[in-house]
Structures are given as C-alpha cells and as structure tokens.
Amino acid sequence: MNIIVCLKQVPDTEAPIRIRPDGTGIDETGLNLVMNYYDEHATEAALRLREQFGGTVTAVAVGPERAREALRQALAMGADEAALLRDPQLDGADHLQVARALAAFITPRTPDVVICGKLSTDDNAAVVGPALAEVLDLPQATAIARLEVDPNRARATVHRELEGAVEVLEVPLPALFTVERSLNEPRYPSLPGIMKAKRKEIAVMDLAALGLSPEEVGSPGAVLERLTSPPGRTAGVQVNGAEPEAAVEAIITFLSERAKVL
Amino acid sequence: MNLELSEEHRLLQATVREFAAREIAPAAARLDREARYPAELIARAAALGLMGLMIPEQYGGAGMDGVANVIVQEELARASAGVQVIVSVNNSLVADPILRFGTEEQKRRYLPPLTEGRSLGCYCLTESSAGSDAMALETRAGLRGGEWVITGRKLFVTNGVEADLCIVYARSEDVPGARGLSAFLVEKSFPGIQVGKVEHKLGIRCSSTAEILLDDCRVPAENLLGRRGEGGKIALATLDGGRIGIAAQAIGLARAALEEATAYVSQRRLFGRALRDFQATQWALADMATRTDAARLLAYRAAWLRDRGERCTREAAVAKLIASETAMWATHRAVQLFGGYGYIQDYPLERYFRDAKITEIYEGTSEILRLVISRDVLGSKGTARP
Numbered sequence: 001m002n003i004i005v006c007l008k009q010v011p012d013t014e015a016p017i018r019i020r021p022d023g024t025g026i027d028e029t030g031l032n033l034v035m036n037y038y039d040e041h042a043t044e045a046a047l048r049l050r051e052q053f054g055g056t057v058t059a060v061a062v063g064p065e066r067a068r069e070a071l072r073q074a075l076a077m078g079a080d081e082a083a084l085l086r087d088p089q090l091d092g093a094d095h096l097q098v099a100r101a102l103a104a105f106i107t108p109r110t111p112d113v114v115i116c117g118k119l120s121t122d123d124n125a126a127v128v129g130p131a132l133a134e135v136l137d138l139p140q141a142t143a144i145a146r147l148e149v150d151p152n153r154a155r156a157t158v159h160r161e162l163e164g165a166v167e168v169l170e171v172p173l174p175a176l177f178t179v180e181r182s183l184n185e186p187r188y189p190s191l192p193g194i195m196k197a198k199r200k201e202i203a204v205m206d207l208a209a210l211g212l213s214p215e216e217v218g219s220p221g222a223v224l225e226r227l228t229s230p231p232g233r234t235a236g237v238q239v240n241g242a243e244p245e246a247a248v249e250a251i252i253t254f255l256s257e258r259a260k261v262l
Numbered sequence: 263m264n265l266e267l268s269e270e271h272r273l274l275q276a277t278v279r280e281f282a283a284r285e286i287a288p289a290a291a292r293l294d295r296e297a298r299y300p301a302e303l304i305a306r307a308a309a310l311g312l313m314g315l316m317i318p319e320q321y322g323g324a325g326m327d328g329v330a331n332v333i334v335q336e337e338l339a340r341a342s343a344g345v346q347v348i349v350s351v352n353n354s355l356v357a358d359p360i361l362r363f364g365t366e367e368q369k370r371r372y373l374p375p376l377t378e379g380r381s382l383g384c385y386c387l388t389e390s391s392a393g394s395d396a397m398a399l400e401t402r403a404g405l406r407g408g409e410w411v412i413t414g415r416k417l418f419v420t421n422g423v424e425a426d427l428c429i430v431y432a433r434s435e436d437v438p439g440a441r442g443l444s445a446f447l448v449e450k451s452f453p454g455i456q457v458g459k460v461e462h463k464l465g466i467r468c469s470s471t472a473e474i475l476l477d478d479c480r481v482p483a484e485n486l487l488g489r490r491g492e493g494g495k496i497a498l499a500t501l502d503g504g505r506i507g508i509a510a511q512a513i514g515l516a517r518a519a520l521e522e523a524t525a526y527v528s529q530r531r532l533f534g535r536a537l538r539d540f541q542a543t544q545w546a547l548a549d550m551a552t553r554t555d556a557a558r559l560l561a562y563r564a565a566w567l568r569d570r571g572e573r574c575t576r577e578a579a580v581a582k583l584i585a586s587e588t589a590m591w592a593t594h595r596a597v598q599l600f601g602g603y604g605y606i607q608d609y610p611l612e613r614y615f616r617d618a619k620i621t622e623i624y625e626g627t628s629e630i631l632r633l634v635i636s637r638d639v640l641g642s643k644g645t646a647r648p
Contacts, residue, residue, distance in 0.1 A: 069269060072269055188277050189277050191274065191311030191315055192311050194274055
C-alpha cells in the first residue's frame with residue numbers, strides 16, 4: 001500500500017506566542033517548534049496501515065528549512081521516505097497554494113491513501129486537507145476517529161464524530177482522510193528509530209523540481225495583513241460585604257448593563 | 263566550539279521528555295511510597311531503546327553517544343530519580359564495560375538481553391570495608407578445575423534484587439590494591455550467588471539496593487571480563503561513565519526543583535503579593551537556574567570528551583561534584599520556598615530532596631571526587647585542560 005502523510009511544523013501549543021512588532025508574523029526566536037499534534041496521529045495511522053498491508057509511508061511537508069525536524073520525527077517514528085517542498089514562492093503561501101504544491105508531489109506517486117491532520121494548531125484553518133483532496137480529485141472524509149480498510153484494499157470504512165452522533169462512511173480508495181486525535185495513540189520515536197532516521201536523506205524539492213510553474217501555484221488568494229494580540233484580560237468585579245439581596249441586584253445589574261448577557 | 267544540540271539530540275530530548283512526563287511522572291510518587299520496582303516502566307523504557315542507548319546496533323542497542331545519555335538521564339530523573347538510576351546503572355555500569363572490555367563472544371551473549379530489557383544488570387564493587395577505598399576489597403576469586411570460584415559479600419548493589427547479570431569485582435591475584443583485582447560476569451543463576459539483605463532507603467526508593475552474597479560461586483573461565491588483574495582499571499574507567507550518568511540524574515533533580523518552585527511561587531500569595539514578586543524568591547530562582555545550567559554544561563563536556571575517546575576522569579568528577587551539590591542545594595532551597603507544602607507528600611518537593619542526597623554519595627562521594635580532582639590539579643600543576 002502506497003501511503004502519503006502530509007505534515008506541518010508548528011509552534012508548541014504550550015509555548016508563549018509573541019507577535020513581531022510590525023505585525024507580519026510571530027517571533028520565532030527561542031520558540032519551541034514541533035510536529036503538529038494532529039499530524040502525529042496522521043503519521044501513526046499511516047504506519048499502522050503499512051504494518052497491516054505492507055508498502056511504504058512517505059512523509060511530505062511544505063515549509064522552510066526548519067520543517068525538516070518534523071519530517072525527521074516522522075522518519076524516526078518509522079516513515080520510509082520524506083520530502084520537504086521549499087520554494088521562495090511558497091513563503092507566505094495560502095492554503096490553496098500549499099495544496100497545489102502537495103498535489104504536484106503526490107500525483108506522480110499514485111498513492112492508495114493520503115492522510116493529513118484534521119487541522120494544524122497554528123492557524124486552525126482545517127483547509128489544506130479538503131483542498132488537497134479537491135486538487136487531487138480524490139474522495140475525502142475529514143476528522144475521522146476510526147479507520148478500517150477492507151482486506152482487498154478497495155474501500156475504507158471511517159467514523160466521523162459529530163455532535164451527539166457518529167457518522168459511518170464507506171469511501172472507495174484511493175482517498176484522502178484527515179484525522180481526529182481520538183483516532184489513535186501515536187508511538188514515540190524509538191532511539192534506534194531516531195538513529196535510522198538520521199541516516200535517511202530528506203529530499204528537498206522546489207517548484208521546478210515538482211514540475212510546477214509559478215502560474216500553476218498562483219498568487220495567494222488570502223494574504224496575511226497583520227497579526228495583533230488579543231486584548232488583555234481586565235480585572236473582574238467583586239461584590240463584597242453586601243446583603244444577599246443587594247448582592248444579587250448588583251450582579252444582575254452587572255450582567256445586563258456591563259456584560260450585556262441578560 | 264558549538265554548544266548546540268544536534269537535530270537527533272533534540273528529537274531524542276523531546277521524545278524522552280514526553281515519555282517521562284506521560285508514563286513515569288504520574289507513577290513516581292506511588293513508586294516512591296511503595297518502594298516497588300517499576301517492572302512495567304522498565305519494559306517500556308527498553309522498548310524505546312533506553313536500556314542500551316550507547317550500545318551499537320549490532321548488539322541490539324541504539325548506537326547513540328554519551329551526550330545523548332546525559333540528555334536521556336536528565337529527562338528520566340526529572341520525572342523519577344528512582345526509575346532513572348535503574349536505567350543508568352544498566353547503561354553505564356554494566357552494558358558499557360562489557361562493550362569496552364568484553365570479548366566478542368561476551369558482547370554477543372550479554373549485550374542484546376541487557377539492551378532489549380530481557381535482562382537487567384548490576385555492578386558489585388562496594389564491600390562493608392571497601393566503599394570509598396574500593397581497591398581494598400576482599401572478595402576472593404581463585405581458579406579451581408578450570409573455573410573461577412568467588413567468595414565474598416558485596417554491599418549497596420543498585421538493581422541487586424532484580425538483576426540477572428552481576429559484574430563482580432574480586433581479588434584474583436595475590437597483590438594488594440587495584441592490581442590484584444579482576445572483573446567477572448556472574449549470572450544470578452550460577453551456583454553460589456544470592457541476594458542478601460535488602461536496604462530501606464531515604465530516597466530513590468523504587469530502585470532496589472541489596473547485598474549480594476557469593477559463597478564458592480562457580481563462574482566459567484570465559485566469564486572473566488578483560489584480563490586478569492585489570493579489574494581495578496575496569497572499575498574506575500566504568501565509574502567515569504557512571505559519574506556522568508549520576509551528574510545527569512542530579513541535574514534532572516535540580517531542574518525538577520526549579521520548575522516546581524517556579525510554578526509554585528507564581529500562584530502562591532502572601533502579604534498581599536505573589537511570592538514571585540519578592541526579591542529573595544527571585545534570587546533563589548536565579549541561583550538555582552545558574553547552578554543547574556553550569557552543571558549541565560559540565561556534564562555535556564565530560565560526555566563529549568568521553569565520546570572522543572579521551573580521558574575524562576577529572577571532568578566526570580567535576581560534573582558529578584557540582585551537579586550533586588547543586589541538586590542537594592536546589593531541592594533544599596525549593597522545599598524552603600514551598601514552606602510546609604514542601605515537607606508533605608502531597609507535593610513532590612520532599613521526594614526530590616530525599617532523592618538528591620544519594621547523588622553526593624554513590625559512584626564516588628563528594629570527598630572522593632575532591633580527591634580525584636585535586637590529584638589531577640596538583641599533578642598537572644594546577645592548569646586545567648582547555
């Protein structure tokens with residue numbers, strides 16, 4: 001089975017985020033960057049399919065040079081190959097451009113399954129996976145929490161967790177899935193896995209190597225104008241020492257006039 | 263000069279940090295209270311490759327370097343110094359000397375089980391009247407009918423209860439001091455070896471510390487490790503690596519104290535202010551961070567020298583001395599910042615404080631380390647190696 005898993009390197013969700021003074025992005029100085037958590041689950045899903053059916057797992061990322069570390073982690077977890085798609089035209093790319101670059105890499109490799117995380121925890125857009133399925137012209141199921149491929153690899157049964165219900169879909173292969181964190185428990189890269197990954201080559205491909213012209217990638221439809229910090233939290237209001245009736249009155253006044261929730 | 267960790271070191275650090283936080287830390291307080299050997303955690307550590315991390319892949323290890331070992335041991339000790347010492351002893355005091363001094367046959371026979379977690383190792387040097395003065399040990403080994411026969415009592419053996427393989431140092435030659443010693447690979451299943459008294463300890467309570475009794479223990483001739491009379495050299499060369507592992511343990515404990523204290527002083531309020539806003543608190547944290555940093559860099563230096571095949575006796579002693587005294591000092595300081603909460607078992611500070619003390623004692627007391635360092639200083643007319 002030929003499995004492709006798409007990754008992104010993102011700031012650790014526990015890291016404090018500082019915005020650059022000019023608002024053009026976040027300050028990465030000293031920032032801990034990790035593989036997007038959803039992509040760890042995507043990688044795990046890919047490795048389990050390979051363990052079940054044989055074949056190869058190829059990890060691919062669009063990003064700057066530092067994104068190699070996320071690919072190295074995928075290799076250490078057990079992926080067979082990895083490629084970094086890096087091109088000046090992809091700096092500041094929007095989701096559709098990223099999907100086009102990924103599709104150019106994936107199409108000639110004729111995968112049986114393409115797996116992405118449900119979203120990346122940096123911008124929470126959840127767009128690249130569905131857009132990639134469209135560009136590849138593959139059927140897709142998003143945010144899956146269960147994945148079973150039938151023994152002759154013709155179709156997959158997936159569960160999607162909805163509000164108060166589980167949706168069960170049957171999807172013909174090849175297909176693209178984006179995965180929920182409840183799908184599986186990602187393995188730790190083992191120490192021998194880390195050493196094996198160190199010896200593997202990470203292919204670096206620019207747009208020319210992908211056979212994409214600048215026109216095919218297009219210009220970004222969405223351009224980042226500026227980032228601003230959310231407003232800081234203001235102090236709450238305390239009602240002290242009042243009789244219960246007066247305290248209730250004060251709280252109702254606050255909720256209706258200040259907070260405007262009543 | 264390059265002080266940056268490599269890409270694989272950083273990936274290793276992130277992996278072991280997560281493993282320690284998710285698998286070891288939640289169990290640490292209970293393991294300490296119950297003084298129970300964490301067999302299931304050690305099995306999981308072995309599956310990750312942590313039990314033979316510096317052993318080449320051909321013998322089942324991960325093939326990593328000594329700097330990687332410092333990274334791993336710090337992360338494990340951050341979660342539990344007791345769990346960490348079980349792993350560290352297997353790596354530094356057992357697998358490492360077999361790799362360095364063993365025959366090809368010994369390496370093939372003993373290293374894969376040790377690295378894969380099918381077997382656990384221990385290091386039997388100390389005796390009741392030979393601790394800091396280890397080379398005065400009295401356990402005797404003699405050749406009888408083509409076999410070695412060993413008799414003696416070994417004390418304070420970490421992993422002594424669970425170990426399957428013991429490296430036993432004994433006097434094989436009729437010579438006093440280090441030159442009379444040899445090292446032996448003794449399986450627990452050999453006739454004449456058994457576990458004696460099991461100690462109850464102040465800290466690192468989930469790792470066992472036991473007496474190992476050898477009474478006419480018969481050991482095949484081919485289980486001599488290294489050459490006859492080379493035991494003292496092997497014991498000391500092994501301790502260079504062991505001390506780096508204990509330095510890393512102490513660094514993990516100091517960091518644990520610093521991190522817990524940092525979190526606590528941010529939420530604790532008194533006299534209408536956060537504890538973190540008092541300068542006395544800030545200076546305490548600054549000193550803890552400074553000493554921990556210094557200790558870590560010195561441990562990296564010692565490991566780096568050893569990786570290059572250079573002598574690192576002095577540097578390993580320096581690293582363990584500063585790291586262990588930092589761990590004791592920082593955990594002591596952090597308990598004081600916590601006040602009463604530092605003294606009770608609802609918080610981990612009292613455990614760190616108890617665990618820290620041993621780092622000033624085992625694998626060379628602070629006094630012995632000062633002796634090692636001062637001998638080198640005087641011998642080299644006071645000039646430090648660049």
